[in-house]
Amino acid sequence: MISVGETLARHLSTFGKLPAKDFGAVAALKAEVRDVPRHTDVLRNGDHPAHVVVVLSGLLHRYTIGPEGKRQIQSFFLPNEAPSLETLYINYMDNNLAAVVPARLGFISHDQIYRIIDERPEARKLLWRQTLVQAAIFRQWLVRNSNLPAHMSLAHLLCEMFVRADAVGLVNDGRCALPLTQEHVADALGLTAVHTNRTLQALRETGAVEWRGGELTVQDWPKLREIARFDSSYLHLRPTKLAHAR
Amino acid sequence: MISVGETLARHLSTFGKLPAKDFGAVAALKAEVRDVPRHTDVLRNGDHPAHVVVVLSGLLHRYTIGPEGKRQIQSFFLPNEAPSLETLYINYMDNNLAAVVPARLGFISHDQIYRIIDERPEARKLLWRQTLVQAAIFRQWLVRNSNLPAHMSLAHLLCEMFVRADAVGLVNDGRCALPLTQEHVADALGLTAVHTNRTLQALRETGAVEWRGGELTVQDWPKLREIARFDSSYLHLRPTKLAHAR
DNA sequence: CGCTCGCTTGATCTCCTTCAAGGACAGTGG
């Protein structure tokens, strides 16, 4: 059984080299583990969290509800990722964090992280970097939703989730779990569920990718990348098996 | 004459309390000052900058060029702001930073900032927070460009720039400089210049705001806020004169 | 067995894009 701290340490290691001593220090952090049912808000708009969340299993998303009740999803979070590091230094949540499917979460107190930050410059650097990579992803989502036509947007999102899943070792045989509904994807891309559905069907017909029943299968990665014009460099990951295909 | 370091220290102070000693340390940082003509790239995609930029005068923007040559603007930066703090801990630029109009810039070496970060936890916290607020702004731009109809988007952008200008003391008598072209705004909102123009005309007719000749005049702030459904809390600013009108 | 949730399909509508051109203004050079 991998501990919460070790999960976080591994995640940080995807962004840069974490010296063994620092890895150990992060891995040794004490955490509370909690299971949450799907559709549960883990953090809410206005909250002042005192803990950092680590996803152990399941899938989370960050969202806001607009004036007319429209949901905009701003991020998805796979297992091993840490969705709320920004709460360390920002006063309050200006969005919500919720479980897409039943999830197991680790909670590490801010106090413990602050100690790591004070005492371990290398770990601090990677924690900080993680928040900066988050920002880079937000920028990419901004570009995607502002510019690209629906079929490129959709392909781009699938590319991103696939690469991120691969980075944490969740891809097997060209497949990974992606238990979203089409409505989730629609709300992420700023499209309607109807149009997302039609776009998805068109994408299926290209033979590049299949996504059905919560499982994503990439049948033709070069083709999918081409459709989306996907360039993973904004994820700032260390090289992995897919790296050659960037 | 206010130094580059002091400008940065003041900017950081808008996000939280910077103790006098830390303020002094930041203010004492050595910097190079350079004037750049308009349309000049200050940092380019792929660069590994060794300096942090501080805007002393003028206006900068961060942008990428899409596959079909389409420009997407991701941020604007007013005087006193620090556009590139993220380069401290991220390997390379995945976008460009350029001058919208002739600008005077300060450059502070990363090495000096690293010392501040190592030695002054309070300054470090505000530097980090600044990068997190940037991320919060990216999220808001994502929401805006994904969801909102053109007139709300435009009003929202004008609200944001006005509040940010106010935060750094650049608003006088309901006016501030905003020397953008309509094409800049279009590329920020993900609209065409033509439609931006028409939308702007409609917005003028509401009597809430005027923006012409590079100057923004807010004639009816409550009305403008209402049109945009603007809530400035995502900017995470300390209270200012406009704060009551959040 | 009925019910809900998620997926799918069809028809119509609209906001925004695209294409095209004209006009105001400032800077530049003869």
Added chain:
DNA sequence: CCACTGTCCTTGAAGGAGATCAAGCGAGCG
């Protein structure tokens, strides 16, 4: 001093990507 040129703003007409409205379908589940 005036033509010339480029930049930015403005206007018109037509076309399209995606939204909206409405309904049916299949599967899991209490």
